[in-house]
Every structure is written in structure tokens, then in C-alpha cells.
Amino acid sequence: MDFELSKEQTMLQEMVRGFAEKEIKPYAREVDETGKMKYETFEKLGKLGLLGIPFPEKYGGAGGDTISYCIAVEEIGKACGGTGLSYAANTSLGASPIYYFGTEEQKQKWLVPMAKGETMGAFGLTEPNAGSDAGGTRTKAVLDGDEWVINGEKCWITNAEYSRQVIVTAVTGKRDDGRNIISAIIVPTDSPGITISSNYEKMGVRGSNTCQIVLDHVRVPRENLLGDEKKGFNQFLYTLDGGRISIAALSVGIAQAAYEKALQYAKERKQFGRSISNFQAIQFKLADMAMEIDLARNEVYKAAWLKDQGKPFGKESAFAKLFASEMGFRVCNQAIQIHGGSGYMREYDVERYLRDIKLMEIGEGTSEIQRLVIARHLGC
Ligand SMILES: Cc1cc2nc3c(=O)[nH]c(=O)nc-3n(C[C@H](O)[C@H](O)[C@H](O)COP(=O)(O)OP(=O)(O)OC[C@H]3O[C@@H](n4cnc5c(N)ncnc54)[C@H](O)[C@@H]3O)c2cc1C
Incomplete structure (x- = not known):
């Protein structure tokens, strides 16, 4: 439902939808099977100016708002969940912290190439012993001279x-x-002592690149510290608040794809002499799916709007992420149910949607952590 989208936002939606249909959707099954990200897509997204949507033009961005960015995440995620995850992580986690907290010099050096699509960006918070409890971070950085x-x-x-x-x-x-004081440091990936590998066999979002990073006496200049040394913890909480809106948008995109497939299948599939869409049991599923997707999208737009207005948005971004990811799981599950045995088969795509959407209940703060965040906002 586009009831409040501006002309620019509607045009962007049409442009990204067209691009995603033509350039991303056709290979979604292939990247799921191979588990390998298609980097060329990001070069193309960069050329279209879609990798820097929410950043000002002086930093290589498009000067767009968060709602526009969410529209792009939804459309890309609808075409391919894995590509959508890489797209969202690139902007929300890789680039945004430098925009929020970086010095002018850091923005020119690191943000501009990302916004222009010359490179991607990543944010390494999670460790084997520090997931939800980021305070348990063990990676250490010690100053040695400069x-x-x-x-x-x-x-x-x-x-x-x-x-x-x-x-x-x-x-x-x-x-x-x-x-512990936790800080954020920009580490060039060609630094001696850094090893990056991607040998994980993932359940879903297999078209995204997921890495282990080992840092062994990696030396970086002192000026690569990002933001306030003592406020690294608050900085990544703010970063994650923003990132959650994009994970919510991605959930909406995947759910929309599942819903559209289910609706189409329900109209085509005949049992007992009629389309199964004539059965009220199937109609009720589709009604719930359409309603929940719309509600989730509205919460995505609300959280994005609040962020753009410079108003507090932490509670709403948690609302959006929690509701959209759990809604998305329900919708993808019902899309399989509507497909019956066909839904269990790879060729119908809906089983991939379910595998992809599961990550949204885990990444950038699990559902349990979202409930904790919300409870804190309620004053509990
Ligand atoms: C595909 C993929 C991509 C990712 N990308 C990134 C990335 O780019 N950057 C990055 O830094 N991280 C990334 N992550 C990591 C992700 O953010 C973490 O997996 C997530 O934060 C959860 O941490 P954990 O897996 O260690 O789970 P744990 O923290 O060990 O949690 C296990 C379970 O315990 C529950 N739990 C934990 N603490 C509490 C509590 N206090 N109260 C109630 N329940 C609790 C959790 O909700 C969960 O159900 C990625 C993960 C995946 C799978």
C-alpha cells in the first residue's frame, strides 16, 4: 500500500522493483544452491546510486530518506533474501556507522567509496562468545605508539x-x-594479520556472504578509531536500532514474495473440482497474510519516518523488527501450507523463503532481545 509515499519514493520503488525483477530474481535459486554471493549485482546497484540512498550527495550518496532506503531493501529482498541481507547489512552496518560517527576525513576515505558502490562494507560485532551479550566482547585493541x-x-x-x-x-x-570499554575501529581488510573466510554452510540467505574474521596482531593507525573511544557500546546500539528497521523491511519483502506465490498458486490449484482459493480455510490464511504484511510495512515506515524526523525511534524499530520477522515466518510457513506437497519442493521457491526469513528472527538482535529492548522502553 503506497498511500503516503511521495512521488520520488514511488518512482524509486518502481525503479528498484524493475531492476530486482530483471537482475536479481532470476538468479535467486542459483545463489541459494551455490551459497555464493553475486558481486556483480552490487556493482550494478552502485551504478544506479542504490548503495548510498540515505547518505548526502557530498558523501557519494543519493540524499534520500530512510523510507526510500527501506523501500529498496523490501524490493531487493522480495527478489532474493540473501541479496537483500547483503544489501541491508552493507548500508546499515557497513556504511552508516561511519556516516553517524566518523570524522570528515573518515567519511571521505571510507564512506564515499561505499556509497558509490566501489566497495562493500561490514560490521564485526559478534564473536564466538559474545552474541546477544555484546558486552562479553573479547577482541582486544591496545595502543602501541600511533x-x-x-x-x-x-x-x-x-x-x-x-x-x-x-x-x-x-x-x-x-x-x-x-x-570493559568497547570501541569501534575501522580495519582495512588487506591489513597483515587479518584472515577472512566464508566456510559456513548456512540454512538460508545463502546468496549473502557470511564470514569468520581472525585478527592476529593486526595493526591499524590510531586515527581509525570510529567515534568516541568510550562510547563504542552506545554507538553500536544506535547503529543496530537503525539496522533493525532494514531487517524489518527485508522481512516484509520476503513475506510479500511468499504471499504473492501463495495467492497465485491458490487460484491455479484445483481440488474437489474447484480452485483451492474457493475454500474458506485457504482464503482466511491469505487474508491474514495480506493483513499482517501491511501492518508490518506500516511499522517499518513509521520507524523510518521517526528516524528521519530526528525523533526517538528505538522502540519502534524493535517493534518493526520483532513483528515483521515473526510475521514473515508465519507468512512463509503458511505459503508452504497453501502449496501442499509442492511447497516442500525447491522448484516452488516458498521453502527457500522460509529458510531465508528465519535469519530475521536472529540477526541484529534475536526476538528475545527485541522483547527486552521493548520492555526497557516501557520502563520495566
Ligand atoms: C547469516 C548471519 C549473518 C550475520 N551477520 C552479522 C554481521 O554482519 N555482524 C555481526 O556482528 N553479527 C552478525 N550475525 C550475528 C547475529 O547478530 C547473532 O547471531 C545474534 O546477535 C545472536 O547471537 P548468538 O547467535 O550468539 O546467540 P546467543 O546470544 O547465544 O543466543 C542464543 C539464544 O539465547 C537467547 N538469549 C540470549 N540472551 C538472552 C537474554 N538475556 N534473555 C533471553 N534470551 C536470551 C537468544 O535470544 C537466543 O534464542 C549474523 C548471524 C548470521 C546467522
Whole structure:
């Protein structure tokens, strides 16, 4: 439903939809089977100006708003969940922290090439022993003269193999209360001592690049510190608040794809002498699917709008992410049910949608963590 989209937003939606239908959807099954990301797509997205939608033109971006960015995530995710994840992570996690917290010099050096699509970006927060509990980060960065020396390991980091730099979170000291200070540091991926590999066999979003990063005495210049050394924790909480809106938009895109397939199949499939769409049991499923997708999309737009207005949006981004991801799982599951045995077969795509959407309940804060975030906003 486009009831409040501006002319520019509607035009962008049509443009991205057309591109995704032609350039992304046709290979969605292939990247799922091979587990390999198609980098050429990102070069094309860069040329179209779609990798820098929410950044000002002076940083190589399109000067668009968050709603426009969410529209693009939804359309790309609808065509291919894995490509959608890489697209969202690139902008929300790889590029945005540099835009939010970087110095002018850092923006020129690292953000501009990303916004123009000359390289991708990644954000390495998760570690084998620090997932939901990011405070448990063990990667350490120690100043040695004018360089940070970084040791540690990051896991499941999206896009790292295709990025010129990864923003890495690391412990850089201790607070007065004994807790660790966590900072964010921009680490060039060609630094000596860094090893990036992608040997994970994933359940879904297989068209996205997911990496392990090992940092063994990696040295980077002191000026690669991103933002305030002591506020790294708050910085990534803010980054994740923004990222969650894009994961919600991606969930809406995948759910929309599943719903459209299910509606079409329900009209075509005949049992007991009539299309199964004549059965009220199937109609009710489709009615719930259409309604829930619309509600989730509205919450995505609301959270994005609040962010664009400079108003608090942390609660709404958690609402959007939690509702859209769980809604998306329900919708994809029902899309398989409507397809019956065919839905269990790869050639009908709906089983891929279910595998892809599951990640949305886990990445950028699990559903349980979203509920904790919401409860905190409620004053619990
Ligand atoms: C494909 C993929 C891509 C990813 N991309 C990135 C990336 O680009 N960058 C990055 O930094 N990370 C990335 N991640 C990591 C992702 O963000 C984490 O998997 C996620 O935050 C959860 O952490 P965990 O897997 O360690 O689970 P855990 O934290 O170990 O959680 C396990 C379970 O315990 C629950 N739980 C934990 N703590 C609590 C609590 N306090 N209360 C209630 N329940 C709790 C969780 O909700 C979950 O159900 C990616 C992961 C995947 C699978």
C-alpha cells in the first residue's frame, strides 16, 4: 500500500522493483544452491546510486530518506533474501556507522567509496562468545605508539570478503566500575594479520556472504578509531536500532514474495473440482497474510519516518523488527501450507523463503532481545 509515499519514493520503488525483477530474481535459486554471493549485482546497484540512498550527495550518496532506503531493501529482498541481507547489512552496518560517527576525513576515505558502490562494507560485532551479550566482547585493541594492535575473532560477519574495511568492535580499556570499554575501529581488510573466510554452510540467505574474521596482531593507525573511544557500546546500539528497521523491511519483502506465490498458486490449484482459493480455510490464511504484511510495512515506515524526523525511534524499530520477522515466518510457513506437497519442493521457491526469513528472527538482535529492548522502553 503506497498511500503516503511521495512521488520520488514511488518512482524509486518502481525503479528498484524493475531492476530486482530483471537482475536479481532470476538468479535467486542459483545463489541459494551455490551459497555464493553475486558481486556483480552490487556493482550494478552502485551504478544506479542504490548503495548510498540515505547518505548526502557530498558523501557519494543519493540524499534520500530512510523510507526510500527501506523501500529498496523490501524490493531487493522480495527478489532474493540473501541479496537483500547483503544489501541491508552493507548500508546499515557497513556504511552508516561511519556516516553517524566518523570524522570528515573518515567519511571521505571510507564512506564515499561505499556509497558509490566501489566497495562493500561490514560490521564485526559478534564473536564466538559474545552474541546477544555484546558486552562479553573479547577482541582486544591496545595502543602501541600511533597504532592499535588488535587480536581476536569475529564470526558470521556479513559481506566482509567483499569489503575494503570492516568496522570491528574491541575492548580498549576498563571503566571505573570495572566494566570493559568497547570501541569501534575501522580495519582495512588487506591489513597483515587479518584472515577472512566464508566456510559456513548456512540454512538460508545463502546468496549473502557470511564470514569468520581472525585478527592476529593486526595493526591499524590510531586515527581509525570510529567515534568516541568510550562510547563504542552506545554507538553500536544506535547503529543496530537503525539496522533493525532494514531487517524489518527485508522481512516484509520476503513475506510479500511468499504471499504473492501463495495467492497465485491458490487460484491455479484445483481440488474437489474447484480452485483451492474457493475454500474458506485457504482464503482466511491469505487474508491474514495480506493483513499482517501491511501492518508490518506500516511499522517499518513509521520507524523510518521517526528516524528521519530526528525523533526517538528505538522502540519502534524493535517493534518493526520483532513483528515483521515473526510475521514473515508465519507468512512463509503458511505459503508452504497453501502449496501442499509442492511447497516442500525447491522448484516452488516458498521453502527457500522460509529458510531465508528465519535469519530475521536472529540477526541484529534475536526476538528475545527485541522483547527486552521493548520492555526497557516501557520502563520495566
Ligand atoms: C547469516 C548471519 C549473518 C550475520 N551477520 C552479522 C554481521 O554482519 N555482524 C555481526 O556482528 N553479527 C552478525 N550475525 C550475528 C547475529 O547478530 C547473532 O547471531 C545474534 O546477535 C545472536 O547471537 P548468538 O547467535 O550468539 O546467540 P546467543 O546470544 O547465544 O543466543 C542464543 C539464544 O539465547 C537467547 N538469549 C540470549 N540472551 C538472552 C537474554 N538475556 N534473555 C533471553 N534470551 C536470551 C537468544 O535470544 C537466543 O534464542 C549474523 C548471524 C548470521 C546467522
